[in-house]
Amino acid sequence: MIKEQKINKEVQAVKMTGGEALLSALEDHGVNTLFGYPGGAIMPVYDRLYDHKEKLNHILMRHEQGAIHAAQGFARVSGQIGVCMVTSGPGATNTITGIADAMIDSTPVLVIAGQVGTKMLGSDAFQEVDLVGITQPISKWSYQIRSAADVPWAVARACYIATSGRPGPVVLDFTKDAQIGTLDYQPTIVDFIRSYVSNPQPQEGSLEQAATLINEATKPFMLVGQGVLLGEATAELEELVKKTDIPVGETLLGLSAMPSAHPNNLGMLGMHGNLAPNKATNLCDVLIAVGMRFDDRVTGNLETYAPQAKVIHLDIDPAEFNKNVRVDVPILGDCKQSLKKLTALCAPRNHQSWIDSLLPYAEEEHRVVCSKELCSTPDGALRMGQVARLVSQAAHDEAILVTDVGQNQMLSSRYFRYTHPRSLVTSGGLGTMGFGLPAAIGAIYGNRQVNHDDKKPVVLMTGDGGIQMVIQELGTIMEQQCPVKMVILNNSYLGNVRQWQEMFFKKRYSFTPMENPDYLKLSDAYGIKSKRVVSEEQINEAIAEMLSYDGAYLLEVCVEKEGNVMPMVPIGGTISDMLLEP
Amino acid sequence: MKEALYTIIVHSENIAGVLNKVTAAFTRRQVNIETLNVSASSIKGVHKYTITSRTDAINIERIVQQISKNIDVIQAHFFLDSELMHREIAMYKLSTDILKSQPAISQIIRKYSAHIIEVNEVFSILEMSGVDEEITALYEELRNFNTILQFVRSGRVVVTTSSFEHVDDFLESRNKEHKLSRESCWTKDA
Numbered sequence: 001m002i003k004e005q006k007i008n009k010e011v012q013a014v015k016m017t018g019g020e021a022l023l024s025a026l027e028d029h030g031v032n033t034l035f036g037y038p039g040g041a042i043m044p045v046y047d048r049l050y051d052h053k054e055k056l057n058h059i060l061m062r063h064e065q066g067a068i069h070a071a072q073g074f075a076r077v078s079g080q081i082g083v084c085m086v087t088s089g090p091g092a093t094n095t096i097t098g099i100a101d102a103m104i105d106s107t108p109v110l111v112i113a114g115q116v117g118t119k120m121l122g123s124d125a126f127q128e129v130d131l132v133g134i135t136q137p138i139s140k141w142s143y144q145i146r147s148a149a150d151v152p153w154a155v156a157r158a159c160y161i162a163t164s165g166r167p168g169p170v171v172l173d174f175t176k177d178a179q180i181g182t183l184d185y186q187p188t189i190v191d192f193i194r195s196y197v198s199n200p201q202p203q204e205g206s207l208e209q210a211a212t213l214i215n216e217a218t219k220p221f222m223l224v225g226q227g228v229l230l231g232e233a234t235a236e237l238e239e240l241v242k243k244t245d246i247p248v249g250e251t252l253l254g255l256s257a258m259p260s261a262h263p264n265n266l267g268m269l270g271m272h273g274n275l276a277p278n279k280a281t282n283l284c285d286v287l288i289a290v291g292m293r294f295d296d297r298v299t300g301n302l303e304t305y306a307p308q309a310k311v312i313h314l315d316i317d318p319a320e321f322n323k324n325v326r327v328d329v330p331i332l333g334d335c336k337q338s339l340k341k342l343t344a345l346c347a348p349r350n351h352q353s354w355i356d357s358l359l360p361y362a363e364e365e366h367r368v369v370c371s372k373e374l375c376s377t378p379d380g381a382l383r384m385g386q387v388a389r390l391v392s393q394a395a396h397d398e399a400i401l402v403t404d405v406g407q408n409q410m411l412s413s414r415y416f417r418y419t420h421p422r423s424l425v426t427s428g429g430l431g432t433m434g435f436g437l438p439a440a441i442g443a444i445y446g447n448r449q450v451n452h453d454d455k456k457p458v459v460l461m462t463g464d465g466g467i468q469m470v471i472q473e474l475g476t477i478m479e480q481q482c483p484v485k486m487v488i489l490n491n492s493y494l495g496n497v498r499q500w501q502e503m504f505f506k507k508r509y510s511f512t513p514m515e516n517p518d519y520l521k522l523s524d525a526y527g528i529k530s531k532r533v534v535s536e537e538q539i540n541e542a543i544a545e546m547l548s549y550d551g552a553y554l555l556e557v558c559v560e561k562e563g564n565v566m567p568m569v570p571i572g573g574t575i576s577d578m579l580l581e582p
Numbered sequence: 583m584k585e586a587l588y589t590i591i592v593h594s595e596n597i598a599g600v601l602n603k604v605t606a607a608f609t610r611r612q613v614n615i616e617t618l619n620v621s622a623s624s625i626k627g628v629h630k631y632t633i634t635s636r637t638d639a640i641n642i643e644r645i646v647q648q649i650s651k652n653i654d655v656i657q658a659h660f661f662l663d664s665e666l667m668h669r670e671i672a673m674y675k676l677s678t679d680i681l682k683s684q685p686a687i688s689q690i691i692r693k694y695s696a697h698i699i700e701v702n703e704v705f706s707i708l709e710m711s712g713v714d715e716e717i718t719a720l721y722e723e724l725r726n727f728n729t730i731l732q733f734v735r736s737g738r739v740v741v742t743t744s745s746f747e748h749v750d751d752f753l754e755s756r757n758k759e760h761k762l763s764r765e766s767c768w769t770k771d772a
Contacts (some may be wrong), residue, residue, distance in 0.1 A: 002627055004760065141653050194756040195595055195656040242710060319647035350628050385613055470698070 005153045006189050008463075008548045013184035018148030019045040021172065022112065023052045025155035028187045031083050033445050034058045035070040039087025041114030041127055044179035059445070059480060062472035064091050066438035067328065068098025069470075071109045073442025075102075076425045077400060077458075078449040081162050082109040082442060087181040088116060089127030092173075097432055098170045100138040105253060106230060108167035110158050111135075117176040118146050131173045140168030148181030152188035160190045164198035166317040167230055200316065202333035202341060210312045210329045211345035213286050219354045220246045221277075221284035223269060223298075226253035227291015227315060227335050234421045236339035237290065243343055245351040247358065250279025251292050253428040256418035260397070266358060270298040271569045272410040273358030275578050276327030276361040278569070281306050282576035283358075285490065288312045291335045294324040295429065300575035314338045315571070327477070336478075369566050373415070376536045381560040384411040384489045387539065391459055391487060392416040394543045399459045399485075400425065402443050404436030406496035408489045410565045412461035434469030436462040440484045441476055457485050457547055464490040464516050477552045478526040485546050486554045490559050492516055499564045503582055519556045530554040583638035587616070589661045589668065589740055590646060592631040593623060593749045595654040604631055604655070607648040613637045617670075617737030625749060628656060632738055657749055661742060668740040672717040673699075674708040674724060675732035681706050684727055694720045705731055714738070 016024065021046055026034075034056055038046040049058060061067040064086045086095055092113040104111045116125040135142040141161045145154050159171040214220055228237050234257050241248060241264050248258055249269040258265045267274030269281070281287065287309040292298070299305045299425055311318070313327040314335050321330040331338050373385035386410055392399065397417040402425040404407040409426055418424065425443050427435040427571030438458035447456055467488055477484055490563060498512040523530035533542045539557070546553040567578040594600045601620060608615050616634040623630035625629055635642070642660050649658040678701060681687050691698070696710035717735055724730050 132599060133602070137601055137610070141757060142599075192760045193653065194760065195755075196653045317651070319644075319651045321647075323644060323647065 002194070003153050004192050004194065005156060006186040006188060006191070006306070007152070011185045011186050013525065015182055016185050017044065017048065017179065018145070018151045018174075018181050018183060019179040019527065020048040021148065021151040021183055022155060022179075022184055023048055025152050025188070027055050029081070029155065029159045031081065032057060033074060033449070034085050035061055035067040035074070035442065037061055037064050037067055037087070037091060039091045039114065039127070041088035041176055041207065042085065042091070042112075042174070042179075043114075043117055044176065045085065045112070045114070045174070057445075057549070059476065060442070061438065062442075062475045063470065064094030064475045065097060065434065066165070066441075066470055068095040068102070068109065068111060069432075069435050069438035072098060072102050072107050072361050072435075073425050073439030074108050074446040075109055075442075076439070077377045077443045077446030078420055079422065080108075080446075080449060081159055082107070082446075083112065084109060085112045086114070087127065088114040089129050091127075092129055092131045096134065096138070097430070099135055099171065100167035101430040101432045105136050105427065106167050106226060107169065108162040110162055111171045113171065113173055113284055114179070115144065115175045115511050116177075119391070131171065137172045138169075139171050142171035142173065142430070144173040144175065145178045145406065147173050148178050148183040150178065151183065152185060153190065155188040156188045157193070159520060161196070163195070177413040196233075199334055200318070200332045202338040204524070206329055206331045207338070207341050207345055210288070210331055211330065213310050213312060214244060214246070214288065214342075215347045215349070217286035219284045220244070220286040221280045221309075221352065222246045222248045223251065223281075223287065223289040223292050224248055224254040224257050225251045225290060225292025226257075228254060228257040230420055231291060231316070231335040232293075233336040233339050236343065240339050240343040240346065244346050244349050245355075246288065247280060247351065247355050249273070249280065251295070251298055252413060252426060253429075254292060255295055255413060256421055256423045259419050260417040261419075268414060270295075270438065270575075271300070272414065272565050274362065274414075275365040275580070276358045278575045278578055279361045280358050282308070282574070284309050286310050286312065288314070290314045290339065292305055292317075293320050297322070297344035298570050299324060300569045300573050304305065304574040306421060314342075327378070328465070332406060346407065360465060365567060365580065370392055372581065373411070377567045380535055382533070382536060382539060383560050383563055384408060385415040387489060387557050387559065388412040388415040388461060390539060391543055394547055395457055395459065399423070399457045399537035400443055400447055401462045402426070402436055402440040402458060404460075404462035404465050405431045405433045406466065406494070406562070407499065407563070408463040408466065408495070409567050410496075424507060433466045436460050436466055437470045437473045437486070437577050438476075440486070441473060441482050444482045444484060458483070459485045459487065461487050461489065463495060464488055464492060465494045465514060474522070474528060478528060482552055483550070484552050486552070487546075488517060488519060488556045489559050490519075490525045490556055491559050491563065493561060495563070496565070498562065502562070502564070504570070519554060523554045528552045528554050530556065532556045532558065534558045583585060583640060585638050586662060587665070587694075588642045589666055590633040590635065590642070590649070591647055591661070591740070592633070592658040592743075593625075593656040594629050594631070594652070595656065596622070596627050597654050599673065600629070600652065600654050603652045604633075604649050605703050607645045609646065611641060613641060613645065617633070619737040619739055623749070625753065628677050628749065632698065632740055634738055644653060646742055657752060660741075665744060666740045668713060668738045669711050669715055670717050670738055671709065671711045672721070672733070672735040674710070674730055676706050676708060676724065676729045677731055678702065678706045680703060680705045680727055680729040684729070687724065687727055687729065687737055690720070690723050696720060726760050
């Protein structure tokens, strides 16, 4: 195999073990934070880590699943590679959910897993698992390091693949003898792989075709996905919108690519999104999709999805074109470049009357749905959306929101308001319950990485179901004194499943009611400050206390038991036919 | 949507595990692979996969997009039979006794331009190359004589009727880009 690499021969080679070379290579690639859990087959690396503690801050999580989700949270907030280190066998398989999650949500993470010695490979040795085989379908690249000499190249290639093009997870399966073996280490980078075009250039012809469609459109509409955040193209997006006056809808992962208060921002797309952008999808004449993948939760029934519109799709991954929705003009490339070039070709426009025609939908949604969700129930119970909005407001809309999955996720994402990019961390594609708490820990370090302080609070909005899947990570928060602001929206149900049982399974609540532990006693055991709130009178003060408290804080909010996330497009429904009431 | 037999040609780096990633694109959609042929290509270090599969136009496009997406896959394309010259090789192990006692078998062998490449007291081996249907037809005719002891076929090899092999050009242009970036940076390991 051809190993494209650049070795810095100006630096004196240093003899070291493969384990130490791994750590040196990570440092050379700018890594300073690791989330991990030691074990037998990764011990030689952990032994070397003892001497690298100054440069590599290792966060000892309480479960390997926590380690990978924390690495994801770090990457999502910082835009840099998140690194997770675990042992072989069960340590490695515990990261699988996170790898799949990072793959579908295009998150740059590096998983380093120990592996048995090369002589033991394939012998069903203790804690041996075929990690490369398992992770091939759910990672961008997975590779087994069998020789110490391979380490600098493998780490460089992994970092390049994870962070370039459409980002994604990479896996290094590190055999024990490669960890122990020695090499002459010199800093190495990989910035070219001949079979992998990481930065395709947008074609002029496609850009011109797209500009013509946009210039001639009377009702253009733009769908903004996470690609805009990943490509650091929020300024370029803003320029295009400013010039063309196109109204915008954001996917769940695209939220925060544009400030919530921007006059062209109609809100969130999809199943539990806002009414106006979903209506606009089926009313527009030109649909411009930027860095998004037409997920089924965004499109609903494909047969009835924007059949009237010409579709322009900007993406860095050519496999996304025509995957779900037929595209008239594909524009392959990094959206930072593509948006800039497209803006230059587009004529200034004013679409105020088109935007005005969509406002009644926003007003209708506000009247029927939001105005209720933002208030307590008639019998005084707090609602999830209400709590989310109050937290957002109390943090001056500056918080970094991390959610778990389910009703807490949908209602927090809907009612939080975003003022800066990368301020929402959520498991979109895989919908991983248990993602929130460890991702929030990672988000703390990601925030410090780019902002160098904790001024922007990291707020976790989770449910009572999701937090119990990963409750052990309170131990990490305790040990690291991570100032995560945890809000448990407790309805004593697995709320989203219960909602579907109510709406589609004749209210047969099969295994969705759930007993909860005493979260205050639990917090107390971990030395984490906490409070329980049951009514509107207590909520504002409690939120203020949580945000102003210097350290981690767990706020249990007992919310309406059988609240529903509305509006909603039932599975397979037409995206513009949203139900405003159950 | 109407199904057809597609031939998929994939060029990849010669690395362990790529085959797994290529076939996974089919398995994930529960699309069956009819034939699969892997060999070194004319380009050093590059492997060529020739795969046939019966599916519809939308599925094949998605499968090939997903194959192309793999880091170590250089290019992947799909073709209909009308865009290809294709051949298979097959070997038929026959009972020598029956072959000797039935002169009609020799006539059939001549009809299909097949060759006998081994004869011993117990068995004889017949080799034939041709398109898929001819290989199957010869098998069916021989089967009537109850003489086939073993039968094996290679799966397709193909050349495209269009001037397809863009892989060389692609790699050359990529190498030029690499050289440009290399000149402005550190030395490359040999």
